[in-house]
Amino acid sequence: MNELLDPKNDFVFKRIFGSEENKDILLAFLNRTLLEAGEPALTEIILLNPYTDKDSPRDKQSIFDIKAKTVDGSIVNVEMQLFNRYDNEKRTLYYWSKQYAEQLEEGNPYKQLKKCITINILDFPFLPNDRYHSTFHLYEDHTGITLSDDIEIHFLELSKIDTTEIPTKGGLLNWLLFLKSENKQIWEVLKMHDAKLGKAMTALEFLSQDKEARRLYEMRQKALHDEASMLAGAREEAEKKGREEGREEGREEGREEGREEGREEGREEGRKEGHKEGLQEGLEKGETKGTKKVAKALLQKGMDIQFISEITKLTEDEIIEIKTGLAHILDE
Template sequence: MTELLDPRNDFVFKRIFGSEENKDVLLAFLNHTFVEAGEPPLTEIVLLNPYTEKDAPYDKQSIFDIWAKTAEGKLINVEMQLFNKYDNEKRTLYYWGKRYSNQLQEGQTYRALKKCVTINILNFSFLPNDRYHSVFHLREDHTLIPLIDDIEVHFIELPKLDDRAVSMEGGLVNWLLFLKGANKSNWEVLAMNEPTLKKAMTTLEFLSQDAEARRLYEARQKYLHDETSMIEGAKTEGKTQGILEGKTQAKTEVAKNMLSMGLDIQLIVKATGLTEEEIHALKPM
């Protein structure tokens, strides 16, 4: 039996949810997401960047987010994040802001700006709460009145989802369990009341058996792993550099204090590990 590809891989995710032939799959997923957040379902969406064969899994220019627009002009961005790239709050607001501001053409007024919704599906825990689905808006702190409804950010954290939380009525939970890699033996239960979820499962099975799709998937996995390793390496290097700089600063302060006490240079060298030249440079002019 062919091993299934991981639907959390953003290349595979976009093939399942971001292609024209599976636009109904995306619409069903979005509606479950919005209904769970207490919002009305959508009736229609337009894909702004559908998956094409030109989407190379190792090309930095390829966009594996899904961009869509509703019949009313609302813009929706869906991103699957397999690994933590850190600074998620600022990263989210930065890309949300670009999407929002790029709507305006020369000569248009601010009134032309439409609501932008960002949906981040995370394969890691991020927020300090137990909710797997958190939704943010721009509201006043005390009265909770909205300033404007144009900003809406969802964080869906897959690790916070109980693997046993199968809903017999269907709903967002079953879609997320599918994305999380629920055992295939449970697929029938997950898709019992979800015909479009069944279509997503069939698409994943097809991709998993396609040699070219598997090759591109593995290339994307390698790219994502390498990118994460570089980020982790940079963080570790930065921490090490910070520690070294902190130790040097501490030695410098000790040396300055010892100089002010008129102590011998050689004694200061032994006490701090600084060179004579470094200590002489610390003497007041």
């Protein structure tokens, strides 16, 4: 017997849950999800994009999510995500808004818009809590009043499921354990609680024996691995570029800081040198002034110019100038 295909592969997931012959499987899965969130059960669904043979991994336009409509006109979209594309909150809101807006044809009133339910099954941790099933609506923060029931978003995180625990009753957990498919020994127990889940297991076993289905499955696995590698490479390249840009910005900031520190040090050294030069100049001026004062005193005592020059180191012309000035003072 061939190894079972991975039901988390979106191609296989749509073959099991999104085909007309297995519409009852999808209905059972949706009801388990909605009932756990306190929502009423669905009685009937219409597949809007059922699986066909054209949904092949060879076609890049193939869509492997599942879109259905309920009896009251609500739209339900189920998507399997095997790896983290990041910005999942914005991505989810973007596709939810497109789904919501596409209902309204030009000229029709807004009241024709119906509720849209998005169910994301994630094979990676996403929300910062321990719940494997988280549901979001649009409420007022303080009073809890619902603004509109038209938006409903579910995140089912397979990574938060304990595969060692065997459920004792039916519920959403049984379906997620099947999708996680790490412990197939408990499948018989899971089937006992939900007949439709048993049908999903049979559908998977049948697909696993189909050579063409296995070939397409392997093609899809390769495409998913290639996409994951491409995204990882792009993130690594972006991180590398960010680090390099950060280093260059750091170097430029360092150069600017260095220039500023250099200017400050230069100003400080300049102030010190200027102070020193000013002090020296002051001393020189002080010495000159003191020397002239001595020369003046010696002149008043009648000493000759040559003798005074030898004592004060002033030139004879400087001493004559002092003597002339002294004579003017005496005349006055």
